[in-house]
Amino acid sequence: xxxxxxxxxxxxxxxxxxxxxxxxxxxxxxxxxxxxxxxxxxxxxxxxxxxxxxxxxxxxxxxxxxxxxxxxxxxxxxxxxxxxxxxxxxxxxxxxxxxxxxxxxxxxxxxxxxxxxxxxxxxxxxxxxxxxxxxxxxxxxxxxxxxxxxxxxxxxxxxxxxxxxxxxxxxxxxxxxxxxxxxxxxxxxxxxxxxxxxxxxxxxxxxxxxxxxxxxxxxxxxxxxxxxxxxxxxxxxxxxxxxxxxxxxxxxxxxxxxxxxxxxxxxxxxxxxxxxxxxxxxxxxxxxxxxxxxxxxxxxxxxxxxxxxxxxxxxxxxxxxxxxxxxxxxxxxxxxxxxxxxxxxxxxxxxxxxxxxxxxxxxxxxxxxxxxxxxxxxxxxxxxxxxxxxxxxxxxxxxxxxxxxxxxxxxxxxxxxxxxxxx
Amino acid sequence: xxxxxxxxxxxxxxxxxxxxxxxxxxxxxxxxxxxxxxxxxxxxxxxxxxxxxxxxxxxxxxxxxxxxxxxxxxxxxxxxxxxxxx
Numbered sequence: 001x002x003x004x005x006x007x008x009x010x011x012x013x014x015x016x017x018x019x020x021x022x023x024x025x026x027x028x029x030x031x032x033x034x035x036x037x038x039x040x041x042x043x044x045x046x047x048x049x050x051x052x053x054x055x056x057x058x059x060x061x062x063x064x065x066x067x068x069x070x071x072x073x074x075x076x077x078x079x080x081x082x083x084x085x086x087x088x089x090x091x092x093x094x095x096x097x098x099x100x101x102x103x104x105x106x107x108x109x110x111x112x113x114x115x116x117x118x119x120x121x122x123x124x125x126x127x128x129x130x131x132x133x134x135x136x137x138x139x140x141x142x143x144x145x146x147x148x149x150x151x152x153x154x155x156x157x158x159x160x161x162x163x164x165x166x167x168x169x170x171x172x173x174x175x176x177x178x179x180x181x182x183x184x185x186x187x188x189x190x191x192x193x194x195x196x197x198x199x200x201x202x203x204x205x206x207x208x209x210x211x212x213x214x215x216x217x218x219x220x221x222x223x224x225x226x227x228x229x230x231x232x233x234x235x236x237x238x239x240x241x242x243x244x245x246x247x248x249x250x251x252x253x254x255x256x257x258x259x260x261x262x263x264x265x266x267x268x269x270x271x272x273x274x275x276x277x278x279x280x281x282x283x284x285x286x287x288x289x290x291x292x293x294x295x296x297x298x299x300x301x302x303x304x305x306x307x308x309x310x311x312x313x314x315x316x317x318x319x320x321x322x323x324x325x326x327x328x329x330x331x332x333x334x335x336x337x338x339x340x341x342x343x344x345x346x347x348x349x350x351x352x353x354x355x356x357x358x359x360x361x362x363x364x365x366x367x368x369x370x371x372x373x374x375x376x377x378x379x380x381x382x383x384x385x386x387x388x389x390x391x392x393x394x395x396x397x398x399x400x401x402x403x404x405x406x407x408x409x410x411x412x413x414x415x416x417x418x419x420x421x422x423x
Numbered sequence: 424x425x426x427x428x429x430x431x432x433x434x435x436x437x438x439x440x441x442x443x444x445x446x447x448x449x450x451x452x453x454x455x456x457x458x459x460x461x462x463x464x465x466x467x468x469x470x471x472x473x474x475x476x477x478x479x480x481x482x483x484x485x486x487x488x489x490x491x492x493x494x495x496x497x498x499x500x501x502x503x504x505x506x507x508x509x
Binding site (some may be wrong): 031034036039082084090092093385390 | 425461463464466467468470471472473476477479481486488504505506507508509
């Protein structure tokens, strides 16, 4: 098998491209500009907090043109552009746009995979829309998004024979791009595409490739499998070979591995006692989401980022499955107390792992698990009817405005929750 | 300047049976009437089982984020902005 892989020589995939990657440009900021026309054409940044230390999570196209990037602090953005308008995220707005985009895209094919809140992959192979041609369909999708969702929203669409090349094509001309990568133009595209522009190739991988005398995307494309395997020191080299030759390798669905929540602390808190209310709220949020999706967990993980840049984390596996937020909290608090540091915390995260489906089914002998299940179900039902955190543990008192609703950028698993909440 | 708040507000809403669409046409805020010139976005959200309709609307001078509670049939304004930096 190993030898067969090393000697494999693939031609570039000759089939007509059927994969389409749709990427909503400057997603959160564009949606804010769509909602508030007074922000259109102005540099806008969506930031987790509008305070100077707040992190910019989405600059508008106008802000990006001035050099404002994702991850920049609000104060640094304001230094570049004193007129920068900073707005808070509004997750429900973004979820609504996501669902409307999904509805439009599903009218062309059943094979629509949301990759994140602002990215979708479609496979039109075998669907009537494919016979109309990929480019006319892409142009129609752009037009429908403008008409049916919002005239300020622009999407970049990439078309390719596999997911990777469709995404690469979508990134060629932003915003509002429409590009195809296929057998005819692949060499000319690779000639102009820097290695670092490839999704999944960053500094470390570039160093690995340079070690094998691979300096450009074209070098990477022409490199034999053995060389790529040597560069990546694993099967990953073969995957890159297949990917760059237009064959599908990324059509994989990973099972949900964990439910977690994190919080960037604006206050200076150090000790587990001080952090406990926030930990409780994080556990409550993660636990509610986990139960809503019908899971329970065997492990709890706590991660702490300190203001001095240090990072400490620890996971713990428990003997019995946990689903009640109070039990998850007990484990999480025990883990937090194990941290050797008593310095100011910048970010606190908690997650539940080793998940198992079929919550509320397994009866345990000699325990009051049944009672507990019914209680948790009742509490969840009350919160579902009257709104999250209507009933909360006393430990969370005074935390109403903290750990607010946030939306994850890249985590596709969160979209399960969107679907559930929308139904 | 963007101002966040939760305050009751008077809103005139028009339903067009031909297009089956609704739109806020007038807002009365602090004894002043604002004619809605454009609806930027309309979306929904749920808090518990209560459904809220959120209209992001623009008048000549100001932007309003109007929230309609389908249980109480009441309107609140959650954001007012003039499009200038904070």
